[in-house]
Amino acid sequence: MVMESSMKVACAEIPSPAAADTQLLPAALAELYSAHSRAIYYLALRFLGDPQKAEDATHDVFLKALRHLDQFRGQSSARTWLYRIAINHCKNMVTAWHDRHVLPSSDHEWAERLPAGDSPLRILETKELGGRIQQALDGLPEEYRLLLLLVSDQELSYAEAGALTGQTADAVRGKLFRARKAFGALFVKTE
Amino acid sequence: MKQQNKFTTGQEQTSQNRAANSGELNFENAEDLLRHDAAQTLVPPDIARRLSESIAQEPAPRQSWWRKLLS
Secondary structure, three states: OOOEOOOOOOOOOOOOOOOHHHHHOOHHHHHHHHHHHHHHHHHHHHHHOOHHHHHHHHHHHHHHHHHOHHHOOOOOOHHHHHHHHHHHHHHHHHHHHOOOOOOOOOHHHHHHHOOOOOOOEEEOOOOOHHHHHHHHHHOOOHHHHHHHHHHOOOOOOHHHHHHHHOOOHHHHHHHHHHHHHHHHHHHHHOO | OHHHHHOOHHHHHHHHOOOOOOOOEEEOOHHHHHHHHHHHOOOOOHHHHHHHHHHHHOOOOOOOHHHHHHO
């Protein structure tokens, strides 16, 4: 799989996390929001594919978290707990809106369409990169999209990603292999 | 660090070198690219403001009848 684009770009600066606004929030939520809002917003953004919906979802997730803060017993990490709320919420949003396109139903179909091999992704221009990533993610089955988003979070292990998606860590590894290839194939087409 | 079991040492080094002199970005895999994308994504400040407004409108937790009786 060849992952090259012919665009030119300088490396963009990484913006600082949104922390200044947390002073508006109650202390119990401010800490959670400061530590996890970027991860939750990013999951919602790339899972839903719409900044406004992602904003609504992030708002709703943290409001739900505050309402149910007494139910969080520390058996999982706060990040995992928030992800669980976010995944359920985003899936409900998708189901309610019925605005996703039809996707192939099985892993087998996907595997047959994927090119052999794997290669690094080389990006020469970050302009429109977000749009290209979104386009590639939108073309993936929901499960692949979700797995890639979860395992790209360095705070989450395969076991935790598996727990959030109802499967074992080994199953995550297997599907991740196919998800990477599928994403790569779709990403090339966005050039 | 939990993430360590996801990559080989070589892969980690490649990822770390992605912003090399050429200005070209190299990503070992999709997760690496998504991680970069996430780091570039700014959380809209409006969310915190909306949250604080929503919290202000939340009804106070209901007190049970026996607590009211005892208070």
